[in-house]
Structure formats: C-alpha cells, structure tokens
Amino acid sequence: MSKKPSPSSSRSGHFWEIDALRGVAIVMMVTFHFVYDLYAFGISNTLFEDRFWHYFQRTTASLFIGLVGVSLAVSYARTAQGYAERSQPVPSMGRKYLARGGRLLGWGLLISTVTYFALGPDAYIQFGILHFIGASVILAAPFLGGKILGNSWVILIGGATLLLLGPIVTGGPVDFPWLLWLGFVPAGYQAVDYFPLIPWFGLVLIGLFLGRVLYADNRRRLPLPDLSRLLPIKALQWLGQRSLPIYLLHQIVLYALFVLFTGGLW
DSSP states (O other), X not given: OOOOBOOSBOSSSOOHHHHHHHHHHHHHHHHHHHHHHHHHTTSXXXXXTSHHXXXXXXXXXXXXXXXXXXXXXXXXXXXXXXXXXXXXXXXXXXXXXXXXXXXXXXXXXXXXXXXXXXXXXXXXXXXXXXXXXXXXXXXXXXXXXOSSTTSHHHHHHHHHHHHHHHHHHSSSOOXXXXXXXXXXXOTTOOOSSOOOHHHHHHHHHHHHHHHHHHTGGGBOOSOOBOOXXXXXXXHHHHXXXXXXXXXXXXXXXXXXXXXXXHOOOO
C-alpha cells in the first residue's frame, strides 16, 4: 500500500522532513564526537586520524548550517502567511531575529568561557558553530523580507560568492586575530570548533534560497510521501526539534561516560 502524501502546508511550524534531517545531523554529530573521544582518551589512536572523519564532520556541519537557512525561510513564510490571511502587511522582524541570534551568541559565549578554562587560551572555542549560527540568524534578517536583498537570485549569488571566497580568505595566515570571526586565520591558530562567516554564511544563504523555492508561501512544493508516522522518523524528528539542548549536553554526557568506564581524564 502506498504512503499518503504529506500535507503541503504546515500550521504547526514544522515540516517533518526538515526536523528529521536535523535529527540525522544530530546523530552524525554525536557519532563524530564519540569517535573523537575514543582518540582523546587513548582508546583508538588511529580511527580518528582517518581522513574519512574530516569529511564526515564537514558533511555534518554542512547539513546543520544549510538547514539553518531552510528553517529561516520556512519560519518567515509562515509568519508572512499569517499576516496575509489577516490582510496586514508583514512588519519588520529585525528585532525578532536579533533576539533569537543574540540568545545563540550568548550560549556561544558561555561555551567560549568554559573551554577557555578547560582547554586553555590557545585552544578554546572563539567562534564555533553556536557563535556562527547566532550571527547568521541576525545577518540573514535583511535577506528574508528586503526588497533587494530578499530577491531569491541575489540570495543565491551571494551565497555562491561567499563559498567561492572561502579558499581565498582562509588560504593563508593573517595577523589580525580580531578578524577571526570573518575567516581570516592567524598563524598557528587551532580550535576544536571554528566556523567563520566566510565561507559558511554562504551555505546559510544557499539554504535560504532552497527554503524559499521548496517551501514558498509555507507550502511544500515537491510531492513527498508522508513518513512522519514511522518510528525511526519520529525519533529523528524528536532529536531535530531539540538540537540546541542536545548540542549543549551531549559532549558532557559522553565525557562523563568515558571517564566512568576508563577511569581517566583527557
């Protein structure tokens, strides 16, 4: 028996496939950090050094970051639809995205503080994934409803340009530590978590473009069978809807388990 098609619009604010894909990224992230901890605790000194895990980590991050853009597009389309149904113009939502991005930047600052004391001043997280996503939410606001920046082709070209600029900006060391957030890396800089705006904000813009195309007017534009009732998909959706607390807590839990079973510290 064939699966029923998914509802084309979402009143709840969630399309199951977006949450499920974010859940996949969560599983990949935890898997990567588990393998890293095997290396950090000296259990496996060769597994983590395989180049596969470098690409695995980049794929995980790319999925997360692309979904940031898609989710922003869906969120804005849902809000705009609500105002349209009331025959009201869509107001500026800069404050909304400033507040949302500011909260994520706050969590990023907390992680910077903790890792400064845990890893030292040479290896602590200065502009990691949470810093990046927080800044991206704020910077993406003009692309959501702006007359010029909100043009889909401008968004696509802007995203592609930033991705192409990435190897140029990050290609060599630059002695400007205060530009680290932008992508200019000082000589000898190493960090366990680093996602500068160039090139990664380009991927947010690409996701924003895809979100506008695939979920225009808060409606799914591609036919998709409804898999949302399947248990594995439900589990992935549950994870995807709780990505922030899982991100904040998962490494603490993994670290505690490794300490418990190995009796040692990093």
